[in-house]
Amino acid sequence: PASKLGPEFEQLLNLWYDEWLYTTRSWKWWRLATHPTKMVRSLGRSIILLFLIIAAIAAASTGEKEAPDNDGRIVQSLFRFPASKLGPEFEQLLNLWYDEWLYTTNNENGTAIITPDPSGKQHALQSVSTPATTLFRRQCYGAAPIKSPQFTNLYNNLEQRRKEIEFQYIQDPKEEMTMLHTMVKRFYPAFSTVDNHSGTSAAVHLHKKKVVSTEDTIHAKTNLPLDYDSPSKLAFQTLKLSSPDTDDDDDDDDSPTQQWSWRPAGQFSNRGMSNFLQWRVKFYHTMRTKLQRQLSKETPGFKFSHGRPSGMYWYPPGAVREWHSNYLDLIGNTKEKKTGNEKIYASQTWRMYFIRTVRDEEFDGLLQNLGVGGISADVDDHSAMHIIPGEDEGITLDVLQKAGARPLTKEEKQRQWKDEFAEEYSNSTFAGEEVVDSGEEGTLNRNSVWRLPDKNGYVTFFRLPKLFHCIVSEEVHRYSLGFAFSDDEVQALLKLAKVDFDVYGNGEGYTDEL
Numbered sequence: 014p015a016s017k018l019g020p021e022f023e024q025l026l027n028l029w030y031d032e033w034l035y036t037t038r039s040w041k042w043w044r045l046a047t048h049p050t051k052m053v054r055s056l057g058r059s060i061i062l063l064f065l066i067i068a069a070i071a072a073a074s075t076g077e078k079e080a081p082d083n084d085g086r087i088v089q090s091l092f093r094f095p096a097s098k099l100g101p102e103f104e105q106l107l108n109l110w111y112d113e114w115l116y117t118t119n120n121e122n123g124t125a126i127i128t129p130d131p132s133g134k135q136h137a138l139q140s141v142s143t144p145a146t147t148l149f150r151r152q153c154y155g156a157a158p159i160k161s162p163q164f165t166n167l168y169n170n171l172e173q174r175r176k177e178i179e180f181q182y183i184q185d186p187k188e189e190m191t192m193l194h195t196m197v198k199r200f201y202p203a204f205s206t207v208d209n210h211s212g213t214s215a216a217v218h219l220h221k222k223k224v225v226s227t228e229d230t231i232h233a234k235t236n237l238p239l240d241y242d243s244p245s246k247l248a249f250q251t252l253k254l255s256s257p258d259t260d261d262d263d264d265d266d267d268s269p270t271q272q273w274s275w276r277p278a279g280q281f282s283n284r285g286m287s288n289f290l291q292w293r294v295k296f297y298h299t300m301r302t303k304l305q306r307q308l309s310k311e312t313p314g315f316k317f318s319h320g321r322p323s324g325m326y327w328y329p330p331g332a333v334r335e336w337h338s339n340y341l342d343l344i345g346n347t348k349e350k351k352t353g354n355e356k357i358y359a360s361q362t363w364r365m366y367f368i369r370t371v372r373d374e375e376f377d378g379l380l381q382n383l384g385v386g387g388i389s390a391d392v393d394d395h396s397a398m399h400i401i402p403g404e405d406e407g408i409t410l411d412v413l414q415k416a417g418a419r420p421l422t423k424e425e426k427q428r429q430w431k432d433e434f435a436e437e438y439s440n441s442t443f444a445g446e447e448v449v450d451s452g453e454e455g456t457l458n459r460n461s462v463w464r465l466p467d468k469n470g471y472v473t474f475f476r477l478p479k480l481f482h483c484i485v486s487e488e489v490h491r492y493s494l495g496f497a498f499s500d501d502e503v504q505a506l507l508k509l510a511k512v513d514f515d516v517y518g519n520g521e522g523y524t525d526e527l
Contacts, residue, residue, distance in 0.1 A: 032301075084518035086500050087507075090407025090476040091400075093416040093465065096367050098510035099472070102304040107367065109299065110494050113292050114325065127371050129490045133251045133273055133281055134329055134373070140249070141331030142232060143242045145201040146279035147435040149335035152204070153483040154421060155429035156336060158460045159403040164481060167204055168336050174200065175277075176341045190248035190274050197277035198244060231379040231433050249275040273327055278335050280484070281327040296322060312505040319357045323364060323497040328396060328486035330376050331434040336401075339364070340478035342497075361497040362477050365506070370396055370469045370489040380488065383433055388488075394466035396486035398473065402459040405479040410457040416473075418465040425464065432487075467491060474503060 015022060030036040096103060108125075111117040117125040140146060157163040174196050183189040228234075240246050251273040273281035301317050309315045323342075328334075345358035370392040377388050400418070402408040431437035465473065467489075475482070484491075498506070507514050 086517050087476070087504060088407060088515035088517060089409075089412045090405050090480060091412050091416045091418075091465075092474040092507065092512055092514070093468075093471055094510060094512055095468075096470055096472045098512070099506065100304075100307055100509065102299075102307045105299055105303060106296065107494070109292070109296055110325070113295070115492070125369075127369060127490070127492055129327070129329065129371065129373065130251045130273065133249075133275075133327070134375070136249045136275060137279070137281070137329035137332060138231065138376075139237055139241050140247055140275060141279050141329070141333075142230070142237070142434045143247070143279075145197050145242075145277065146331070146333060148201055148204055149278040149483075150331065150333040150432070150434070150485060151429045152336065153333060153399050153485045154425055154427075154462070156399075156401060156462055156481075156483075159401050159481065160460075163204065164336065168481070169338070169340070171197070171200055171335070172337050172341060180345075186274050187248055187250065190250070190276065191244050193277050194244035194247040198242070201278075229383070229431075229437070230435060231376075231383060233383065247275060247277070251281070278333055280332040280334055280486075281329070283325055308505045308509050311508040315505045317502060318499055319361060320496065320498045320502045321361075323495040324493075325495070326484075326491075326493045328484060328491035328493075330373065330486055330488055330490065331432075332484075332486045332491070334484040336481050336483045338478045338481050343478055360499045362500060363474060363498045363503045364477065365472055365474045365496040365498060365503070367472050367494045368467050368469065369492040370467055371492070372489055376488070380433065385433065392469045392489055394468075395488040396467045396484075396491040398465045398467070398475075398482055398484055400463050400465060400475075400480055400482045401461070402457060402463070403479060403481055404459070405476070407476060408459075408480065413457070413463055416465060417468070418463045421462055421464055428487075474507075 015026070096107070111125040111127075115125075115127055117127055120126055141150070152163075175193060178189060178192050178196065181189075183192075238246070273283060276282050300320065305315065305317055326334075343359050343362065345354055372390060372392055372395075380388055399421075400408070402413070504514070504516070
């Protein structure tokens with residue numbers, strides 16, 4: 014009998030019952046489980062009763078219209094506000110990220126100081142100038158129309174090929190990175206249609222960078238390695254860093270370490286979350302105890318279903334995540350083979366990202382040498398998420414403006430052809446062309462590019478899978494902690510933050526005029 018293992022083992026069983034099987038404990042059912050004959054008779058009666066209930070419900074609903082899939086779902090698809098509105102319980106999650114993953118130190122105000130990894134910075138400053146990264150970064154400032162082949166075919170195809178590699182869960186991260194960079198290097202020329210230039214399609218062009226940089230980039234007077242664009246070179250990982258409380262020379266040290274991998278087109282990240290069980294358990298426990306208790310005060314009976322961290326990312330200056338919609342993240346697999354988790358992935362239609370941005374004195378020095386003026390200690394609006402409203406009915410002009418989004422400036426549009434990381438496009442006549450604009454004041458062109466400038470310490474919520482978006486970091490290091498949530502979980506978080514939202518149908522919730 015398991016009881017011979019004592020009450021401590023019983024506590025393990027209770028965790029299994031309560032937080033995995035979601036059971037209610039009953040001595041009657043435990044006793045029945047130990048007597049198979051009684052169990053079968055009781056189970057048979059229960060099945061008959063269940064069948065009668067289902068039949069009654071079906072009869073009562075005959076002739077009634079089926080409830081729409083949207084009923085009770087949030088109307089808006091985009092929110093942004095200070096993370097502090099989620100309370101000190103969310104701050105405790107952030108402290109776990111700061112202290113046990115990023116190994117930060119605190120300044121005199123108690124703010125966590127993030128110090129970029131030196132070897133990662135060195136690699137990034139070269140890698141962001143490679144042809145593929147330059148192409149995708151420049152397309153973030155002047156995307157083709159949402160129904161163009163770039164979006165209906167190329168970007169979706171690129172995302173599928175990426176996921177087919179990632180979903181293999183290759184044990185060796187270096188091998189996975191090499192495969193991803195090889196695929197992107199072979200695939201990216203399809204986006205560059207130099208010979209068939211017409212109209213505003215200049216946004217898909219790329220000036221292929223020379224090995225010896227010119228004087229108008231941050232690589233002035235620098236000879237880049239001949240193989241700096243090779244997949245094996247790009248498949249770079251930062252060194253494993255031991256905890257600062259331990260001796261770095263101790264070969265037996267098994268303390269948690271952070272390690273970043275350079276992913277195509279160009280940003281550092283890990284494989285979704287830490288591989289260390291202790292950190293996972295702490296994060297999971299804090300979400301489902303302290304934060305969950307606070308959420309249940311605004312939403313009685315609330316419990317996290319499958320809400321989870323979805324990734325941690327570091328975008329050095331010049332880094333980019335190309336246009337994508339995360340549509341495959343709602344599937345969890347690119348093959349027909351079923352994993353049993355499809356419903357879980359499909360339910361997690363929201364992403365939430367907490368953003369920290371950090372200026373870099375060394376990089377600012379490179380900008381000064383280049384003659385870039387107006388450099389300050391400000392960390393806001395030097396990185397951003399760019400979005401295209403497209404067919405997402407939850408994105409309106411009012412939603413964009415309330416989230417703090419704005420159209421691109423004239424200077425930002427010029428980054429399609431030239432920035433501090435790579436030379437100007439060889440045919441300068443394209444640089445004067447206008448890209449798709451946001452439209453007249455008070456109107457919204459749904460093919461336009463809108464910029465949601467990063468604000469240090471803010472969280473952004475957005476819904477999948479209709480919203481095409483890309484990430485660019487221009488003059489700062491951008492760190493993000495991502496979460497995957499269901500609609501119900503996001504409603505609870507928005508209520509906790511006292512953020513207005515609408516819901517479809519007769520669902521109750523905070524309301525806001527659109």
